Structures are given as C-alpha cells and as structure tokens.
Amino acid sequence: MMDDLQKQPDAENPEQLTGLRLGPISKVAAGIPAVLSAFKMVISEAGFFRGNKALFHLNKKGGFDCPSCAWPDPDDERSGIAEYCENGARAVAEEATAKKLTASFFEQHSVYDLSLLSDYEIGGKGRIAQPMYLPEGATHYQPISWKAAFEKIAEHLNVLPSPHEAVFYTSGRTSNEAAFLYQLFVREYGTNNLPDCSNMCHESSGVALGESLGIGKGSVTLADFYESEVIMILGQNPGTNHPRMLSALQKAKANGAIIISVNPLPETGLMGFNNPQQIKGILGIDPMLTDIFLQVKINGDMALLQALEMLLLEAERQEPGTVLDHDFIAAHTEGFEPLRQHLSGLDFDALVQASGIPEDQVRETAAILKNKKKIIACWAMGLTQHKNAVDTIKEVVNLLLLKGSIGKPGAGTCPVRGHSNVQGDRTMGIYEKPKKAFLDSINQNFGFTPPSEHGYDVVECIHAMYEGKAKVFIAMGGNFLSATPDTEYTAKALRRCNLTVQVSTKLNRSHLVHGREALILPCLGRSDKDMINGENQFVSCENSMGVVQSSQGVLKPVSPKLLSEPVIVCRMARAVLGWRSAVNWEQYAQHYDAIREDIERTIPGFDQYNERVRQPGGFYLPNCNREGSFDTETAKAQFNIAVAETVTLQEDELLMMTIRSHDQFNTTVYGLNDRYRGIYNERRVILMNQADMNRRALQPGDLVDLYNRHSGRVRIARGFIVVPYPIPEGCTATYFPEANVLVPVDSVADKSNTPTSKYVVLSLEKRTAESLV
Ligand SMILES: Nc1nc2c(c(=O)[nH]1)N[C@H]1C(S)=C(S)[C@@H](COP(=O)(O)OP(=O)(O)OC[C@H]3O[C@@H](n4cnc5c(=O)[nH]c(N)nc54)[C@H](O)[C@@H]3O)O[C@H]1N2
Numbered sequence: 051m052m053d054d055l056q057k058q059p060d061a062e063n064p065e066q067l068t069g070l071r072l073g074p075i076s077k078v079a080a081g082i083p084a085v086l087s088a089f090k091m092v093i094s095e096a097g098f099f100r101g102n103k104a105l106f107h108l109n110k111k112g113g114f115d116c117p118s119c120a121w122p123d124p125d126d127e128r129s130g131i132a133e134y135c136e137n138g139a140r141a142v143a144e145e146a147t148a149k150k151l152t153a154s155f156f157e158q159h160s161v162y163d164l165s166l167l168s169d170y171e172i173g174g175k176g177r178i179a180q181p182m183y184l185p186e187g188a189t190h191y192q193p194i195s196w197k198a199a200f201e202k203i204a205e206h207l208n209v210l211p212s213p214h215e216a217v218f219y220t221s222g223r224t225s226n227e228a229a230f231l232y233q234l235f236v237r238e239y240g241t242n243n244l245p246d247c248s249n250m251c252h253e254s255s256g257v258a259l260g261e262s263l264g265i266g267k268g269s270v271t272l273a274d275f276y277e278s279e280v281i282m283i284l285g286q287n288p289g290t291n292h293p294r295m296l297s298a299l300q301k302a303k304a305n306g307a308i309i310i311s312v313n314p315l316p317e318t319g320l321m322g323f324n325n326p327q328q329i330k331g332i333l334g335i336d337p338m339l340t341d342i343f344l345q346v347k348i349n350g351d352m353a354l355l356q357a358l359e360m361l362l363l364e365a366e367r368q369e370p371g372t373v374l375d376h377d378f379i380a381a382h383t384e385g386f387e388p389l390r391q392h393l394s395g396l397d398f399d400a401l402v403q404a405s406g407i408p409e410d411q412v413r414e415t416a417a418i419l420k421n422k423k424k425i426i427a428c429w430a431m432g433l434t435q436h437k438n439a440v441d442t443i444k445e446v447v448n449l450l451l452l453k454g455s456i457g458k459p460g461a462g463t464c465p466v467r468g469h470s471n472v473q474g475d476r477t478m479g480i481y482e483k484p485k486k487a488f489l490d491s492i493n494q495n496f497g498f499t500p501p502s503e504h505g506y507d508v509v510e511c512i513h514a515m516y517e518g519k520a521k522v523f524i525a526m527g528g529n530f531l532s533a534t535p536d537t538e539y540t541a542k543a544l545r546r547c548n549l550t551v552q553v554s555t556k557l558n559r560s561h562l563v564h565g566r567e568a569l570i571l572p573c574l575g576r577s578d579k580d581m582i583n584g585e586n587q588f589v590s591c592e593n594s595m596g597v598v599q600s601s602q603g604v605l606k607p608v609s610p611k612l613l614s615e616p617v618i619v620c621r622m623a624r625a626v627l628g629w630r631s632a633v634n635w636e637q638y639a640q641h642y643d644a645i646r647e648d649i650e651r652t653i654p655g656f657d658q659y660n661e662r663v664r665q666p667g668g669f670y671l672p673n674c675n676r677e678g679s680f681d682t683e684t685a686k687a688q689f690n691i692a693v694a695e696t697v698t699l700q701e702d703e704l705l706m707m708t709i710r711s712h713d714q715f716n717t718t719v720y721g722l723n724d725r726y727r728g729i730y731n732e733r734r735v736i737l738m739n740q741a742d743m744n745r746r747a748l749q750p751g752d753l754v755d756l757y758n759r760h761s762g763r764v765r766i767a768r769g770f771i772v773v774p775y776p777i778p779e780g781c782t783a784t785y786f787p788e789a790n791v792l793v794p795v796d797s798v799a800d801k802s803n804t805p806t807s808k809y810v811v812l813s814l815e816k817r818t819a820e821s822l823v
C-alpha cells in the first residue's frame with residue numbers, strides 16, 4: 051500500500067500523454083457526426099439490442115429520465131419520440147454497458163494497480179456487480195454480503211462520539227425518492243452533514259436568487275424561450291453540456307429572439323447548430339445561433355453587466371419612460387434608487403476595460419436591450435464558480451429587474467442545472483442548511499426532532515476530514531475525490547477517515563483513494579429495471595425548470611446483486627438505527643408509492659404526487675417568480691449593489707478556468723477528444739492566447755508544468771501541452787478533473803462557499819524544449 055499521497059497518477063507521468071492532434075474549431079455543433087458518434091458508442095458498450103432498447107426509451111413517456119443534464123423535455127412531446135442528444139446517448143451507453151466488474155476482477159487487480167490507470171481507463175472497466183469491502187491494510191477489495199456491509203456501516207456510525215463526525219455526500223443523479231429517504235435517515239441519525247455536488251455547482255445561483263428574488267430556482271419554462279425577445283447566455287457551453295437546449299434556442303431564434311453569448315471562448319454550439327432532428331439540420335444548412343458574441347475576460351461579467359446597466363440608465367435619461375419598466379420597479383422591487391446612484395458613480399471606461407470587450411460591442415448590446423421587454427438570462431458554471439459569483443448573479447438579476455423581465459411570459463432567470471436531479475435533491479432536503487419550516491415538517495410527520503445546527507458543505511467537509519473532525523464518509527453517488535478541489539489535500543482528508551463508503555454504478559477514483567476501511571455498494575442506474583414484488587418500480591426527478599417526471603428503467607440489470615438507491619438507504623437506516631427509528635423503512639422498500647406519499651405530506655408542492663407523477667409530462671412545482679411574486683422578507687425583489695473587484699496579477703501569472711471537454715460527464719471521461727474545439731486524443735492541454743505564448747517564448751505543443759501558490763501552499767500539475775486558442779489574453783483553460791490539483795480548497799465564492807474552479811491563478815514553467823505536436 052502506498053502511504054504517500056495518491057495524485058491523479060498522470061500528474062507525475064507526462065509519458066502517459068495520449069498523443070495530441072489538433073484540428074480546426076468546428077463552426078457548427080451536432081448534425082450527423084454527433085448522431086453517428088452517439089450510436090457508435092451505445093452499440094459498442096451495450097450491444098445492439100440492449101443499446102437500441104435503452105435509446106428507444108430515453109426521455110420518453112413511460113421511459114427513463116436522461117441521466118445526463120437537467121435540461122427539460124418539451125412539455126407536450128414527452129409521449130412522442132425519444133428526445134435525446136449525443137451526450138445523453140453517451141451517458142446512457144456509459145451506464146447501460148454490458149461489461150461488469152465481478153469479484154475476480156478485484157482479486158486480480160490491487161487498489162494500487164487500479165490507481166495507476168487514467169480516469170478514462172477506470173471508467174471503461176464496466177459496472178460494479180457486487181458489494182466489495184477493503185479491510186484495513188488490505189491491498190485488494192474482496193466480496194462482502196449486503197447484510198455484512200450494512201452491519202459494518204452501523205458498527206462505524208454507532209461508535210462515533212457524535213453524529214456530526216459522519217458526513218453524507220450526494221451527487222445529483224439520485225432520484226427524489228432516494229434523496230428524501232437519505233436525508234430522513236441522516237437527520238434521524240442526528241446530523242445535517244449533507245454536502246452535495248450542488249455546493250460545487252449552482253450553489254451561488256441558489257444563494258443569489260434566494261436573496262434577491264425569494265426562490266433559489268430559475269423562473270422560466272421552455273415556453274418562455276419561444277416568446278422571448280432576447281436570450282443572454284453567460285458562462286455556459288450548451289453545445290456540449292446541454293445540447294437539447296440548442297433546439298430550444300433555434301426555435302426561439304426562428305420566433306425572432308436575439309441571442310447574446312458572453313464567454314471567453316467562442317463555443318461551437320452557441321455559434322452554430324445543425325439540428326439532427328430536422329432535415330435542414332441533417333443537410334447542414336442552418337443559421338448561426340449567436341447574434342452577438344461578447345468575448346469576456348475570465349470573471350469580467352460583472353463589469354460588463356454594470357456597463358450595460360449604466361448605458362440603459364443613460365438611455366432612459368435621454369428618452370424617459372422608454373427603457374426601464376418603472377411600473378414594475380415601483381410595484382415589485384426595492385433598492386432601485388441606491389443602485390442608480392451606485393452605478394452613476396462608476397467609471398464606465400474602467401468597466402469596459404475590465405470586461406475585456408470592445409466598447410462598440412458593449413454599446414451595440416445595450417442598444418438591443420434598450421427597447422426589449424422580454425429578456426431571458428441563462429447561465430452556468432462560468433458565473434457560479436468565482437469568488438464574487440453570488441454578486442455577479444445578482445447583477446444579472448439587476449439587469450432583468452430594470453427591464454421588468456421577471457415573472458412575465460418570455461422573460462426571466464434560467465440557471466441551467468447540471469446533474470439531472472440536482473435540483474430535485476435540494477427540494478427533497480439534501481441540504482446542510484435546512485430551513486426551520488422543513489425541519490418542523492419532518493418533526494410533525496415522523497415524530498422525531500431533527501438536528502437544527504447547520505452541517506458541513508463540501509469544502510467544510512473536506513476540512514473536517516482533514517482535521518480529523520469527521521471520520522466516516524458516505525457518498526450517495528458521485529466521485530468526491532476527483533470532483534472536489536485541491537486533489538492532494540482532499541486525498542489526505544479521505545485517507546484519514548475510519549471508513550469511506552461509495553454507493554456507485556461505476557468504478558472511479560474515489561474507490562481507490564479511501565479511508566482505513568472502504569466499501570463499494572453497487573446500485574441500479576436510471577436505465578435499469580427495478581423489480582420489487584414482481585413490479586417494476588419507478589422513481590422521479592425534477593428538471594432545471596421545476597417539472598417533476600417519472601423515470602422507469604427498461605434494461606435487465608447486469609447483476610442480480612445490485613440494489614436500488616432507495617432500498618440501500620432503507621437497509622442502511624434499519625441496520626444503523628434499529629429500534630431507535632421512528633420510521634417504517636420496510637414499507638418504503640416494498641413499494642415506492644409509500645415514499646411519495648410521505649414526500650407529499652412533508653414537502654409543499656407535491657399534492658397528489660402519486661397521481662400527478664403518472665401523468666405524461668409530469669407536473670410543475672410552484673414557483674413564486676413565475677407567478678409574479680417574490681418570497682423575500684419584504685415580498686419585493688431586491689436590487690443589489692456590488693463592486694466589480696479588479697485583481698492585479700503578477701507579471702508571470704495567468705488566470706485559468708477549468709472546463710469540460712466534449713467527451714466527458716464531469717469526472718467520467720467518455721473519450722479523449724474535444725471535437726468542437728478541434729482538440730483530439732489528449733486531455734492534458736492548456737489553451738492559451740498566442741500573445742501570452744509569445745511573451746513566454748512558447749510554441750504550440752510545448753510541455754509546461756502548472757503551478758498555483760494560493761495561501762502559501764504550492765500546487766503542481768505537471769506535463770500539460772500548450773495549445774494556441776482564441777481565448778482572451780491573460781486567460782487560459784484546462785480540463786477538470788485533471789487540473790483539480792491546482793484549485794485551492796480555500797479559494798471559494800463569498801456566501802455560497804463554492805470552489806472557484808473558473809478562477810485559478812496560475813504560473814507556468816516550460817518543461818522541455820521538445821514539441822509534442
Ligand atoms: N456532456 C456533458 N453534459 C453535462 C456535464 C458534462 O460534464 N458533460 N456536466 C453537467 C453539470 S454537473 C453541469 S454543472 C453542467 C455544466 O455546464 P457548463 O457550465 O456549460 O460547463 P463548463 O464546461 O464548466 O463550462 C463553463 C462555460 O463557461 C465559460 N466560462 C468560464 N469562465 C467564465 C467566465 O468567467 N465568464 C463567462 N461568461 N464564461 C466563463 C467557459 O468558457 C465554458 O464555456 O453541465 C451538465 N451537463
């Protein structure tokens with residue numbers, strides 16, 4: 051066993067580079083190559099019949115919810131043909147694979163041997179087929195029965211001096227049913243230590259929207275897209291991460307919407323889109339999507355937004371009553387006058403300069419917004435993973451409020467969620483800072499008093515494990531080690547635990563960097579049939595627009611030894627809590643209708659849950675903004691005042707954003723290409739502006755080591771290949787999870803505590819003179 055730190059193994063071994071090839075950046079996304087690529091992958095992983103069956107039932111009535119992103123299905127079309135995209139199909143292929151890992155695989159390969167594989171290789175091994183246990187000091191995982199595994203968890207949890215020494219992570223694929231039971235178990239056990247992937251994702255959106263608009267979710271529906279006049283897309287790459295959004299944008303554009311993209315990169319999907327579900331798209335004749343591309347510097351968004359607001363106020367001064375929605379501002383908002391004064395004191399030129407965007411483009415954008423009344427703003431990780439993320443998102447809200455663009459058709463907020471049920475998990479109570487009303491409801495309905503003190507979020511939980519304050523780590527899905535920042539620090543933290551437990555479908559690095567003892571509990575995925583008492587159970591998910599829909603698997607599970615997530619929670623709860631529990635876990639494990647009945651009793655908005663979730667298309671949850679009201683303390687939307695901070699970098703420093711390639715789902719690497727960006731067969735690349743390369747005498751293909759020195763600790767990622775790219779000067783991009791070793795665990799967003807994965811201060815050193823291209 052290795053005592054020293056397990057890095058992402060490639061970090062020290064640039065020999066493991068896979069052989070970069072560069073091609074042109076694609077002008078349009080999707081079309082035939084995307085469909086071919088998806089089919090090829092599904093068939094090769096799952097086989098012809100299994101693969102086709104899975105695709106046929108994806109996002110279709112009576113089928114299963116796509117395990118990829120949280121973009122909604124068209125309201126009226128779920129019962130029609132399957133709606134999916136290339137990357138959804140690949141997520142299915144990844145899960146529906148016929149390959150499986152049995153006990154003999156773990157017998158043949160030690161944990162150390164497996165840790166030398168790349169994430170791509172690890173993920174390709176197949177589905178975990180039975181529960182596995184790693185005893186203290188052992189080199190290999192060995193089989194364990196489910197019963198013994200649950201007893202082991204109970205043993206560890208029940209000897210802790212305080213329930214707050216255990217943490218219970220959730221990734222966003224977990225269904226409403228499983229999430230509800232999981233938080234119920236954790237709270238009855240006695241803690242709110244429920245960190246989740248949202249802490250690294252849209253937490254900043256939840257905080258910003260909650261404080262300014264009274265609900266931590268977006269307000270728009272798909273129908274709003276088709277009525278909007280302007281759609282702004284900030285810090286999001288839908289062509290790769292939410293491909294079905296492109297169809298909605300295309301339709302919006304056909305209806306006259308103007309699309310404005312704000313991004314340091316000219317992302318292919320935003321620029322042009324060939325819809326593979328339309329003949330025109332298949333032939334490759336389709337218009338560009340983006341009308342105005344604002345190539346912002348990393349984190350230049352707040353400056354841009356404030357500059358736009360200044361121009362709108364100026365226009366209003368010149369033509370009073372034509373630009374701002376005064377009736378809306380007077381009736382529904384607070385803080386307009388202080389905002390106006392604040393903006394009037396700002397230096398317009400400095401803002402434009404900080405945004406990195408040419409002034410004429412800023413003015414052109416303001417001129418478009420001036421006369422429009424129905425504006426939608428969409429955003430994702432490009433806004434949420436910055437120190438000032440909450441304020442930047444509130445600045446987006448400021449702009450919408452000035453225009454009265456919230457709570458009316460064709461307008462509103464659209465934080466585009468990541469994981470397919472990350473929003474639903476929150477609704478179900480996966481939250482380390484639960485509201486009192488939620489806890490009171492648990493108390494009333496279940497007869498125990500849940501803990502009221504706040505628990506750890508992701509970053510706090512890493513520190514707690516590192517400092518020995520948390521000793522048992524349980525994960526409902528996800529890949530905690532690779533998804534979280536500061537990989538080496540987090541690895542140390544996990545290794546200090548007494549027990550780490552991963553409920554997973556596929557092998558990942560979090561199984562290989564573990565506590566003194568470790569368990570892998572293999573579960574059913576979305577596409578798997580979940581037979582209980584002869585009936586195929588279904589679960590439900592909430593998409594990015596607050597629609598709750600059913601999801602029922604169709605494939606025979608790869609092994610009879612898999613359990614569903616709800617059943618795993620029930621059995622874990624019974625083993626841990628035993629006679630102490632006030633909850634009837636057995637009935638939930640017999641039929642999931644019983645879970646939904648109790649969700650209905652506990653959480654507002656789920657009336658007649660069992661009935662309505664069975665309707666085609668599901669049902670919308672209540673949303674105050676959509677209904678024109680704001681659940682803030684004063685029942686008014688809040689304007690926010692913020693100052694765009696300018697950070698001065700040292701001369702040798704650059705900014706780095708860590709982004710997704712086209713061939714990955716978070717830490718799951720489907721392949722080594724990033725087709726739209728023209729980067730093939732290699733992930734250890736750093737995208738750089740040519741001028742920054744010239745300044746450092748770097749050639750395309752040079753090998754560099756990357757350094758971050760935040761708060762006095764040196765973080766190193768070795769062996770990245772320099773790729774010249776149209777990215778603003780001073781900015782660079784690398785892929786996560788490879789670059790996560792460089793993201794400082796203590797560089798976080800104010801208020802939301804989200805790691806600043808899009809804002810890492812970097813210096814680099816050329817490694818050798820040889821060129822690898
Ligand atoms: N196929 C696929 N689908 C996915 C995922 C996946 O990995 N693969 N992940 C899912 C998850 S969990 C999530 S959260 C979403 C993520 O979806 P995205 O947020 O689209 O994902 P990222 O690759 O992180 O892209 C961030 C985008 O923001 C831009 N950006 C970076 N910094 C800034 C900035 O300072 N300002 C602005 N304006 N833009 C910036 C980047 O250039 C990039 O285009 O996708 C979900 N869907």
Ligand SMILES: Nc1nc2c(c(=O)[nH]1)N[C@H]1C(S)=C(S)[C@@H](COP(=O)(O)OP(=O)(O)OC[C@H]3O[C@@H](n4cnc5c(=O)[nH]c(N)nc54)[C@H](O)[C@@H]3O)O[C@H]1N2
Binds near residue numbers: 431535787790
């Ligand atoms: N540097 C950097 N870091 C980031 C980000 C970034 O942009 N840059 N993005 C952040 C974001 S937005 C997110 S959401 C997080 C993602 O963090 P996570 O959600 O923790 O990571 P994933 O890679 O989505 O998790 C993949 C694993 O989930 C398991 N899995 C898949 N399906 C199921 C299922 O149905 N049930 C169960 N139990 N397990 C399943 C598989 O074993 C798989 O290996 O990463 C964050 N980390």
Ligand SMILES: [Mo]
Binds near residue numbers: 247250251252468469
């Ligand atoms: Mo995410």
